[in-house]
Structure formats: C-alpha cells, structure tokens
Amino acid sequence: MKYYSIGEASARLNVPESTLRYYEKKGLLPHLARDEAGRRLFSEDHLTLLGIVIYLKNTHMPISVIKQYVDWVGEGDRTIEQRLDMMKKHKQAVLAEIALMTESLKGIDKKIARYTNRTQHRAQQGNEEC
Amino acid sequence: MKYYSIGEASARLNVPESTLRYYEKKGLLPHLARDEAGRRLFSEDHLTLLGIVIYLKNTHMPISVIKQYVDWVGEGDRTIEQRLDMMKKHKQAVLAEIALMTESLKGIDKKIARYTNRTQHRAQQGNEEC
DNA sequence: ATACGACTTAAACCGCGGTTTAAGTCAACA
DNA sequence: TGTTGACTTAAACCGCGGTTTAAGTCGTAT
Numbered sequence: 001m002k003y004y005s006i007g008e009a010s011a012r013l014n015v016p017e018s019t020l021r022y023y024e025k026k027g028l029l030p031h032l033a034r035d036e037a038g039r040r041l042f043s044e045d046h047l048t049l050l051g052i053v054i055y056l057k058n059t060h061m062p063i064s065v066i067k068q069y070v071d072w073v074g075e076g077d078r079t080i081e082q083r084l085d086m087m088k089k090h091k092q093a094v095l096a097e098i099a100l101m102t103e104s105l106k107g108i109d110k111k112i113a114r115y116t117n118r119t120q121h122r123a124q125q126g127n128e129e130c
Numbered sequence: 131m132k133y134y135s136i137g138e139a140s141a142r143l144n145v146p147e148s149t150l151r152y153y154e155k156k157g158l159l160p161h162l163a164r165d166e167a168g169r170r171l172f173s174e175d176h177l178t179l180l181g182i183v184i185y186l187k188n189t190h191m192p193i194s195v196i197k198q199y200v201d202w203v204g205e206g207d208r209t210i211e212q213r214l215d216m217m218k219k220h221k222q223a224v225l226a227e228i229a230l231m232t233e234s235l236k237g238i239d240k241k242i243a244r245y246t247n248r249t250q251h252r253a254q255q256g257n258e259e260c
Numbered sequence: 261a262t263a264c265g266a267c268t269t270a271a272a273c274c275g276c277g278g279t280t281t282a283a284g285t286c287a288a289c290a
Numbered sequence: 291t292g293t294t295g296a297c298t299t300a301a302a303c304c305g306c307g308g309t310t311t312a313a314g315t316c317g318t319a320t
Contacts, residue, residue, distance in 0.1 A: 146278085152279085169286090192276080
C-alpha cells in the first residue's frame with residue numbers, strides 16, 4: 001500500500017504542511033502512521049478523508065464539528081444515523097448561508113448599478129451618502 | 131431630524147450594542163453625533179450605512195475593507211470609480227465563494243445519499259471509511 | 261566529513277471579529 | 291433621597307484557525 005509524506009500530501013491537496021500537522025493534532029486525521037524515523041505516512045484513505053475535511057471546511061463547518069464527524073466514522077456503522085443527521089443539518093445551514101449571500105449580493109448589485117450610472121453621466125445631484 | 135439611541139439602533143438592526151460601539155471604533159460609523167450626556171445619536175443615514183455594512187459583512191467582506199469603502203464614501207464623488215471597482219471585485223469574490231460552496235455541497239449530498247441508503251438496507255459490506 | 265533538504269516537536273504568536281468586565285455618568289421615577 | 295435603567299469608557303478577554311519559531315533528527319549527495 002502506497003504512503004505519502006507530509007510534503008507529498010501537502011502538494012497533492014494544496015494544504016500547507018503546518019495545517020496538516022494542526023489537523024492531526026485536532027483529531028481530524030486519526031491513526032496516521034509513522035515511519036521508523038517518526039515521519040508521518042499518509043495513506044490513500046487519509047488523503048480521501050482530507051478531501052472530505054476540505055469540502056466540509058469550504059462550507060464553513062467548524063473544526064470541532066468535523067472532528068465529531070471523523071470520530072463517528074471511526075466508530076463504525078452504528079453512527080451512520082448521527083452522521084446522516086449531521087450532514088442533513090449541515091446542508092440546510094449551507095443552503096441558508098448561500099441564500100443570505102445571494103440576497104446580500106442584491107445590495108451590491110444596486111451599488112454597482114448606481115456607481116456605473118454616476119460614472120457615465122458625471123456630476124449630478126442626489127448624493128445620499130453619509 | 132430623528133435620532134436613535136444605541137439601544138434603538140441595536141434593536142432595529144438586530145446587532146448587539148457592543149458591536150455597534152466596536153464598529154464606530156473601527157471607523158465604520160463616522161461622524162456619529164452625541165447628545166449633551168455623551169450618548170451616541172444614530173441618524174437615519176447611519177442606520178442606512180449600517181444596513182450596507184451588514185450586507186457587506188454577510189458576504190464576508192473584511193472590516194478593514196468595509197472601512198475603506200466608508201472612507202471613500204466620506205470623500206465624495208471623486209471616489210466613485212474606486213467604489214465601483216471595489217464592488218465589482220467583491221461581487222466576483224462572492225460569486226466565487228458561492229460557487230465553491232455549491233460545488234462542495236455535492237460532496238455532502240453524496241454522503242447523504244450513501245448514508246440514507248445504508249440506513250435503509252442495513253448491514254452491508256463496502257466500508258470505505260478511515 | 262559535512263552540508264543540505266525533508267522532516268520532527270512544543271510552544272509562542274497572529275489577525276480577526278467581536279464580547280465581557282469594571283467603573284463611572286446621568287435622568288427619571290418611587 | 292436613593293435606586294433603577296440606559297448609557298459611557300478603556301482595557302482585558304475570548305474562540306477560531308491556523309502560522310511561525312526554534313531546536314533537533316534523519317538520509318542522501320558531494
């Protein structure tokens with residue numbers, strides 16, 4: 001079975017080595033093997049798990065919650081319901097956040113429209129600012 | 131012209147008073163008037179500006195950048211191009227973030243599908259985890 | 261032999277975005 | 291009169307998510 005050094009894992013997943021060490025310390029990378037010299041050995045499964053960690057992070061799941069997820073994975077099939085529940089709730093949270101951002105974008109679009117207009121026909125009145 | 135106390139502003143915009151004081155200190159609420167006793171007086175324009183601050187925050191604009199925006203507003207029409215540019219760039223950043231979250235949601239959906247299946251016909255093989 | 265590059269550790273440090281605390285002022289009400 | 295309640299300040303504190311630093315250990319190439 002192939003193993004990857006921390007440098008290789010870092011390069012493949014585009015995550016700093018310091019972050020990988022930090023994640024291991026936080027419990028996000030359990031059972032990480034070491035070679036005789038004490039160097040971390042990342043298995044394919046660890047890279048896969050890291051991929052999951054990364055997309056959970058991309059959707060703003062806190063590290064403490066990702067750790068709970070990883071712990072549940074380690075406990076095997078009897079935690080599938082909890083994991084399913086966690087993912088469903090997280091999905092709703094993500095959809096809500098996307099909705100909020102999308103809604104807030106409308107305000108930004110209004111500003112863009114206003115400013116675009118004002119740069120075109122310069123120097124009018126109607127200065128709402130401040 | 132009507133003014134609002136910090137308590138009223140807090141209630142109307144659903145932002146803690148401590149946060150409003152923090153925003154003022156950070157320069158997000160310039161020219162905030164005070165009454166004879168030194169209490170903050172929020173004008174309608176300040177509430178409007180706070181609304182803008184809030185949606186910029188909702189789209190993850192850093193406070194330092196929001197401050198730049200507010201400063202530019204205070205400098206009048208000659209900063210309209212900068213503001214337009216800022217907002218266009220910010221919009222692109224927000225769209226990129228939404229795209230990343232949306233993409234990452236696919237991984238979450240796959241997990242939900244997997245776990246839903248596994249809770250239905252329990253106890254199969256195919257345990258990829260860890 | 262030695263020097264370099266890739267790794268190790270623990271601990272300190274960082275920026276961000278607030279929140280909390282402690283002590284004080286003021287107006288209104290009982 | 292005195293005690294609430296709404297406000298003020300500066301400074302300390304917080305959780306989060308890492309990053310940086312300093313000192314050390316290897317294996318390999320010169």
